[in-house]
Amino acid sequence: MANKNRRPNNKFAKLSLNNKTFKLPIYNSTQGESVIDISKLHSQAKIFTYDPGFTSTASCESKITFIDGDKGILRYRGYDIEELAIKSDFIEVVNLLIYGDLPNKEQLIKYKKLISRHTLLHEQIINFFQGFRRDAHPMAMMVGVMGALSSFYQDSLDINDPHQRQEATRRIIAKSSTIGAMAYKYSIGQAFVSPKNNLSFSENFLHMCFSNTAEEYKISPILAKAMDTILILHADHEQNASTSTVRLAGSSGANPFACIAAGVSSLWGPAHGGANQAALEMLEEIGSSKNIKKYLSKAKDVNDPFRLMGFGHRVYKNYDPRAKILKKICKKVLNHVGIKNDPILKLAIDLEKIALKEKYFIEKKLYPNVDFYSGIILRAIGFPPEMFTVIFAIARTAGWTAQWTEMSEDPIQKIGRPRQLYTGNKSLKYGLKRSKKNTR
Ligand code: CMC
Numbered sequence: 001m002a003n004k005n006r007r008p009n010n011k012f013a014k015l016s017l018n019n020k021t022f023k024l025p026i027y028n029s030t031q032g033e034s035v036i037d038i039s040k041l042h043s044q045a046k047i048f049t050y051d052p053g054f055t056s057t058a059s060c061e062s063k064i065t066f067i068d069g070d071k072g073i074l075r076y077r078g079y080d081i082e083e084l085a086i087k088s089d090f091i092e093v094v095n096l097l098i099y100g101d102l103p104n105k106e107q108l109i110k111y112k113k114l115i116s117r118h119t120l121l122h123e124q125i126i127n128f129f130q131g132f133r134r135d136a137h138p139m140a141m142m143v144g145v146m147g148a149l150s151s152f153y154q155d156s157l158d159i160n161d162p163h164q165r166q167e168a169t170r171r172i173i174a175k176s177s178t179i180g181a182m183a184y185k186y187s188i189g190q191a192f193v194s195p196k197n198n199l200s201f202s203e204n205f206l207h208m209c210f211s212n213t214a215e216e217y218k219i220s221p222i223l224a225k226a227m228d229t230i231l232i233l234h235a236d237h238e239q240n241a242s243t244s245t246v247r248l249a250g251s252s253g254a255n256p257f258a259c260i261a262a263g264v265s266s267l268w269g270p271a272h273g274g275a276n277q278a279a280l281e282m283l284e285e286i287g288s289s290k291n292i293k294k295y296l297s298k299a300k301d302v303n304d305p306f307r308l309m310g311f312g313h314r315v316y317k318n319y320d321p322r323a324k325i326l327k328k329i330c331k332k333v334l335n336h337v338g339i340k341n342d343p344i345l346k347l348a349i350d351l352e353k354i355a356l357k358e359k360y361f362i363e364k365k366l367y368p369n370v371d372f373y374s375g376i377i378l379r380a381i382g383f384p385p386e387m388f389t390v391i392f393a394i395a396r397t398a399g400w401t402a403q404w405t406e407m408s409e410d411p412i413q414k415i416g417r418p419r420q421l422y423t424g425n426k427s428l429k430y431g432l433k434r435s436k437k438n439t440r
Contacts, residue, residue, distance in 0.1 A: 048419045064402050065238040069315035085325050090201050090231040097236050097402035118174035119195035122152040129186050138183035138390045139268045145179045147261035157255040168256040169401040176397045180390045181208030202228040222336045223381050233322040234392050236399025242266040246400045247407050251416040263400045264393050276388035279310030280375035289350040300360045310372030317365035326373040333380045345376050
């Protein structure tokens with residue numbers, strides 16, 4: 001656990017302002033960029049820093065995930081994502097993210113049991129589902145039901161009790177897959193399928209989605225492995241928008257289910273986890289390789305809001321290592337389900353090839369990200385595009401809970417409260433000034 005004096009250092013940055021010099025401590029990371037500590041800047045210099053979108057701001061100290069965006073490296077707790085994707089399974093990765101080390105065989109068996117005994121949901125949640133419209137987006141149901149868990153599991157809401165924190169974490173991870181599968185079943189008008197705890201996490205999710213009351217789904221080991229790899233690749237990604245949302249919500253002392261519901265909301269946006277659905281829909285809209293140039297022109301046009309979905313990343317200025325792994329899996333999964341020469345995969349590969357030769361994408365360092373190929377695999381497994389972000393959310397419960405746990409144990413943690421550059425009116429007298437047109 002961290003302690004308050006954890007950063008002995010003798011390196012400083014100097015800021016000269018109004019004939020005064022302020023010394024700002026510099027802390028070294030174990031790998032990657034150092035940080036300048038500006039936490040005392042306002043109290044000493046009466047000035048804020050300004051960084052919309054946090055492009056140059058580290059919001060916390062973390063030991064969980066490391067990204068080198070220039071080299072295209074992603075590591076969980078020091079382990080390369082490429083190795084974890086091949087050698088590990090999702091629950092082992094969850095355990096690694098939350099506890100910091102790979103578990104031994106006995107610990108892993110025990111942990112898998114601990115998670116799987118939480119897959120069931122309170123029976124009344126079934127009634128809760130009946131309140132949603134049948135055509136609701138499954139992410140809308142994820143947000144609602146995740147938040148509602150705080151009303152059902154009131155014995156794990158005390159964030160100051162480490163035991164309750166762990167219990168809430170296990171519940172969130174286990175129940176997210178049941179909620180995701182229920183959202184899918186509800187949207188297609190089928191009865192919910194109960195979890196089977198003798199199955200692995202990924203197998204169980206496929207079972208809950210694709211078995212029905214009349215027929216048991218035969219789980220293919222190839223599809224289950226692909227599903228598991230997708231979950232591993234999406235499990236954590238340091239301080240992205242949804243994780244920062246979870247941390248910010250948690251910083252006020254909100255209960256864990258509410259924090260994760262906030263994370264699910266943030267993930268839903270098309271710039272973040274919603275990009276997997278948007279990427280597949282974009283490929284379907286482009287339709288054929290002969291239209292690629294037209295869509296690339298739109299993507300490059302500053303006056304056109306169109307962006308190449310599944311391309312570009314705040315941190316990766318090189319190929320996203322997750323996309324590399326997914327691209328390799330695509331063919332295997334498509335072959336397995338009998339899709340030969342998938343026109344969408346061909347289009348995606350052509351689009352990538354052409355885009356990566358264009359000056360615009362080269363100069364801006366825009367490469368395929370995790371969302372570019374994942375949809376092709378998920379669609380081949382049998383999921384509709386609306387479920388793609390749900391699957392991202394299920395996987396990311398691992399990272400969210402690991403990061404939330406780390407934050408809860410950090411003595412330096414305080415309520416997140418950014419400041420602003422105020423550019424509104426100065427003091428006005430009420431009633432003297434009225435707008436003629438008060439609508440936008
Ligand atoms: N298509 C066309 N132009 C792009 C794209 C794109 N996909 N991404 C970035 N750019 C341009 C952008 O217009 C900007 O140009 P300029 O400097 O001339 O204003 C420049 O590249 C930098 O982009 P930015 O939006 O300032 O960069 P950012 O770090 O704020 O945004 C991003 C990162 C992921 C939101 C963005 O690349 C994007 O919108 N990509 C498409 C959506 C997407 O695939 N999102 C999934 C991200 S990976 C999964 C996850 O972690 O959630």
